[in-house]
Amino acid sequence: MNTMLQAARVGIATLSFEAVSFEHRGQPLLAEVSLRLEGCRRTLVLGPNGAGKSLLMRLAHGLLTPSRGQVRWDGPPTRQAMVFQRPVLLKRSARDNLLHALAVKGTPWRLRRLLADGALAHFGLADLARRPARVLSGGEQQRLALARAWLLAPDMLFLDEPTAALDPAAIRAVEAAVDDFHRAGTRILMSTHDLHQARRLADEVIFLCGGRLLERTPAERFFSAPATPEAAAFLRGELIG
Amino acid sequence: MRITATFASFTTAAAIGLASITTPAYARDDAPYITLASTTSTQNSGLFDAIIPLFTAASGIDVHVVAVGTGQAFEIARRGDADSLLVHDTAGEQGFVADGYASERADVMYNDFVLIGPADDPAGIADAETAAAAFAAIAEIEAPFASRGDDSGTNRAELRLWDAAGITPEGEWYRELGSGMGATLNTAAGMDAYVMSDRATWVAFDNRQHLDLLFEGDPALFNQYGSLVLSASKYPHLKHDLARQWHDWLLSDDGQQAIADFRVKGQQLFFPNAKPDARTSTAE
Amino acid sequence: MPQHDSALATALALILERDPTLLGIVGLSLQVSLSAVMIAALVALPLGAALALWRFPGRGVLVVALNALMGLPPVVAGLAVYLLLSRAGPLGELGLLFTPGAMVVAQVMLVVPIIAALTRQQVEELHHEYHEQLRSLGLSRARMIPTLLWDARVGLLTVVLAGFGRASAEVGAVMIVGGNIDGVTRVMTTAIVLETSKGNLPLALGLGIVLLGLVALVNAAAHLLGETARRRLG
Numbered sequence: 001m002n003t004m005l006q007a008a009r010v011g012i013a014t015l016s017f018e019a020v021s022f023e024h025r026g027q028p029l030l031a032e033v034s035l036r037l038e039g040c041r042r043t044l045v046l047g048p049n050g051a052g053k054s055l056l057m058r059l060a061h062g063l064l065t066p067s068r069g070q071v072r073w074d075g076p077p078t079r080q081a082m083v084f085q086r087p088v089l090l091k092r093s094a095r096d097n098l099l100h101a102l103a104v105k106g107t108p109w110r111l112r113r114l115l116a117d118g119a120l121a122h123f124g125l126a127d128l129a130r131r132p133a134r135v136l137s138g139g140e141q142q143r144l145a146l147a148r149a150w151l152l153a154p155d156m157l158f159l160d161e162p163t164a165a166l167d168p169a170a171i172r173a174v175e176a177a178v179d180d181f182h183r184a185g186t187r188i189l190m191s192t193h194d195l196h197q198a199r200r201l202a203d204e205v206i207f208l209c210g211g212r213l214l215e216r217t218p219a220e221r222f223f224s225a226p227a228t229p230e231a232a233a234f235l236r237g238e239l240i241g
Numbered sequence: 242m243r244i245t246a247t248f249a250s251f252t253t254a255a256a257i258g259l260a261s262i263t264t265p266a267y268a269r270d271d272a273p274y275i276t277l278a279s280t281t282s283t284q285n286s287g288l289f290d291a292i293i294p295l296f297t298a299a300s301g302i303d304v305h306v307v308a309v310g311t312g313q314a315f316e317i318a319r320r321g322d323a324d325s326l327l328v329h330d331t332a333g334e335q336g337f338v339a340d341g342y343a344s345e346r347a348d349v350m351y352n353d354f355v356l357i358g359p360a361d362d363p364a365g366i367a368d369a370e371t372a373a374a375a376f377a378a379i380a381e382i383e384a385p386f387a388s389r390g391d392d393s394g395t396n397r398a399e400l401r402l403w404d405a406a407g408i409t410p411e412g413e414w415y416r417e418l419g420s421g422m423g424a425t426l427n428t429a430a431g432m433d434a435y436v437m438s439d440r441a442t443w444v445a446f447d448n449r450q451h452l453d454l455l456f457e458g459d460p461a462l463f464n465q466y467g468s469l470v471l472s473a474s475k476y477p478h479l480k481h482d483l484a485r486q487w488h489d490w491l492l493s494d495d496g497q498q499a500i501a502d503f504r505v506k507g508q509q510l511f512f513p514n515a516k517p518d519a520r521t522s523t524a525e
Numbered sequence: 526m527p528q529h530d531s532a533l534a535t536a537l538a539l540i541l542e543r544d545p546t547l548l549g550i551v552g553l554s555l556q557v558s559l560s561a562v563m564i565a566a567l568v569a570l571p572l573g574a575a576l577a578l579w580r581f582p583g584r585g586v587l588v589v590a591l592n593a594l595m596g597l598p599p600v601v602a603g604l605a606v607y608l609l610l611s612r613a614g615p616l617g618e619l620g621l622l623f624t625p626g627a628m629v630v631a632q633v634m635l636v637v638p639i640i641a642a643l644t645r646q647q648v649e650e651l652h653h654e655y656h657e658q659l660r661s662l663g664l665s666r667a668r669m670i671p672t673l674l675w676d677a678r679v680g681l682l683t684v685v686l687a688g689f690g691r692a693s694a695e696v697g698a699v700m701i702v703g704g705n706i707d708g709v710t711r712v713m714t715t716a717i718v719l720e721t722s723k724g725n726l727p728l729a730l731g732l733g734i735v736l737l738g739l740v741a742l743v744n745a746a747a748h749l750l751g752e753t754a755r756r757r758l759g
Contacts, residue, residue: 058657081661081662088654088657088658100672101662281722284719285723305709307706321612322611421722423722427721442723446723447726
């Protein structure tokens with residue numbers, strides 16, 4: 001749908017983790033992670049609880065600063081957006097949430113209403129435009145968060161367990177939205193607990209365990225023949241980490 | 242953008258609020274006025290409410306009265322915040338002229354102080370020969386006495402009387418309140434204390450409870466009011482022309498008559514006694 | 526007690542008779558206090574929000590100072606403004622002393638610490654919830670201020686009301702810098718002090734009841750507004 005977006009995506013800057021470690025109060029939470037993300041693939045971050053998935057996303061998005069090592073972007077400036085597990089929406093109407101994001105982005109005043117209503121319609125929220133965002137259902141709130149990310153036309157989108165608290169219908173809507181972003185040329189980095197979801201969405205998988213990056217593999221190979229015993233155990237549903 | 246709109250309307254509202262506040266002040270600039278620092282006794286008795294409209298009608302000048310204790314009135318004038326001064330502390334006023342803050346002082350009127358106390362009069366001051374004797378009687382039995390304790394004209398006069406009686410008032414019974422006349426009367430009424438008041442405030446005072454007027458008439462209790470013309474060289478920004486008109490009107494036949502005509506509950510409270518030849522004057 | 530009865534009767538009579546003097550006093554009280562609160566809010570809301578968002582050396586001291594200033598005795602504020610605006614003071618040229626403008630200045634001094642300190646608390650809490658999302662959206666700290674203030678608006682309404690309560694109830698400051706001049710700077714509270722000192726307690730108490738009613742009215746209006754917003758915004 002959004003050819004304007006696609007045209008802008010000639011080359012997305014390369015995101016590199018160079019021996020990135022993160023500690024909190026002396027506790028090492030992420031150790032020596034090195035990683036390069038290029039192009040506009042869908043990369044799924046998998047791993048047990050406490051593996052450091054959210055941390056990896058936040059470091060990549062710049063919400064946190066590494067204790068050691070560095071996170072680098074090489075190439076043209078990137079627009080980024082992030083969708084959190086629990087969407088943080090402003091205490092305003094659904095539409096005003098989108099208008100706010102557009103205002104921050106610097107979209108000309110006259111275009112904002114048009115773009116916001118377009119995004120609301122695209123994510124099936126047109127009827128809820130004037131409803132306060134905080135009283136929407138969980139699925140509606142997450143769709144609104146996606147619509148907000150959509151309006152930012154990101155080169156790279158981070159999704160941190162975006163479907164963890166949602167019912168199946170809402171999960172389908174989120175996955176459809178991820179596809180939309182992908183088709184529009186956005187690089188996706190998404191963490192999830194849901195292996196089925198990972199199978200449906202992933203081009204490749206990053207497997208974290210105990211704060212270490214154990215494996216980075218194309219999706220098909222990860223699910224059929226994981227390289228590490230930890231990943232194999234994880235796929236069998238055993239408790240690890 | 243909605244936020245900007247909100248802030249914009251906020252700012253506008255504030256601006257309008259400010260404008261509406263300052264406008265009356267500017268509007269009043271067209272109608273000339275002076276600021277008069279004076280005492281609570283003249284204000285609370287209603288004297289100004291009676292005579293200022295007459296002056297305004299005759300001169301077109303409004304008088305803004307800031308009524309405070311005599312000590313504070315001197316301070317306001319000393320800082321150049323009042324155009325004119327009407328107080329009752331002759332010695333202090335003469336000192337004010339001598340120090341160069343004021344160029345002229347004139348007697349305007351007097352009222353008198355009265356001694357108030359519980360109606361049963363435990364110290365028996367109603368029978369005293371003089372005010373000093375009455376004070377001595379109160380100190381003798383250490384009956385509660387409420388003093389202004391605020392360096393006002395009344396307070397200063399009271400201290401002079403203790404001095405005349407040869408007594409240094411101190412102890413549990415002598416309560417320095419640090420309050421205006423009305424507040425002091427309220428407190429005295431609450432604790433059945435003796436208190437010295439100017440007659441004007443007493444006559445107009447409604448919350449008497451058990452208090453009664455017990456002693457009056459000693460010339461030592463006369464309370465002289467003086468009007469001061471502030472120094473034009475020291476305070477060039479003041480409205481000296483207008484203040485001069487007020488000063489002169491107070492001393493004029495019209496002004497003196499207005500003071501004499503003022504009555505509260507049928508009683509005359511202030512007695513005009515301006516004597517043009519008695520004005521003290523210093524060269525500017 | 527008969528005195529209370531007559532005070533209530535006096536209050537009622539004051540309201541019913543629409544005494545022009547009383548209306549003038551009420552009008553001036555509202556004008557002065559509302560202006561002071563509005564100006565204070567314009568200063569203190571962004572100030573409090575900025576204090577919630579920025580970390581810098583000396584911030585702790587500033588926060589404690591602001592909290593302490595919430596308890597600034599009105600008389601002290603009045604005295605400070607008096608010395609400032611007096612002819613002998615640094616701003617004497619303005620000729621503001623003994624005008625409503627001076628009263629506004631004094632009340633602004635009293636209200637700014639309240640609004641700023643309480644705003645800091647509320648914005649800090651909200652920022653805790655919002656900061657990742659706002660940073661993700663690319664907001665600079667300065668740009669966060671209007672966003673957070675607007676989203677905290679329901680709570681901040683109460684904060685501003687607290688400021689209004691302080692402004693309209695205080696007497697020490699306006700007495701000193703306004704001078705309680707009849708028809709010029711006489712407001713509800715100074716009128717009450719004056720009537721008390723005249724021993725006219727029923728009238729003083731009656732004025733007090735009118736003042737209380739007025740403050741209650743403003744609070745009720747704001748409460749209604751806040752509740753509606755709360756219900757609508759979830």
